[in-house]
Amino acid sequence: xxxxxxxxxxxxxxxxxxxxxxxxxxxxxxxxxxxxxxxxxxxxxxxxxxxxxxxxxxxxxxxxxxxxxxxxxxxxxxx
Numbered sequence: 001x002x003x004x005x006x007x008x009x010x011x012x013x014x015x016x017x018x019x020x021x022x023x024x025x026x027x028x029x030x031x032x033x034x035x036x037x038x039x040x041x042x043x044x045x046x047x048x049x050x051x052x053x054x055x056x057x058x059x060x061x062x063x064x065x066x067x068x069x070x071x072x073x074x075x076x077x078x079x
Contacts (some may be wrong), residue, residue, distance in 0.1 A: 016047030023048045023068045024059075051062040 006014075012024050026048040028039065043051040050064055 009042055012043070012046040012048050021072075023049045023071075025052065025064060027056075027061075028053045030054070 008026055012026060015022065015024055024047060026043045026046075028043075030039065031051060038052065040051045040053070049068070052061065052064075
């Protein structure tokens with residue numbers, strides 16, 4: 001989860017602290033067999049809403065994003 005100057009976990013924490021309402025999906029470059037449960041746990045503790053390890057299907061990722069979009073639309077409906 002390295003992004004040059006800052007790693008993905010720290011970036012996730014900063015986003016979650018500074019942006020009131022947003023979803024964060026962490027996409028790991030580690031192959032599924034190399035990803036440790038501790039990596040996933042750290043990502044979720046950093047505030048990620050979803051932590052996906054490759055390989056994952058594009059359809060699965062689109063479904064996750066669409067679900068987030070629908071959640072936002074539902075939450076912002078007038079009551």
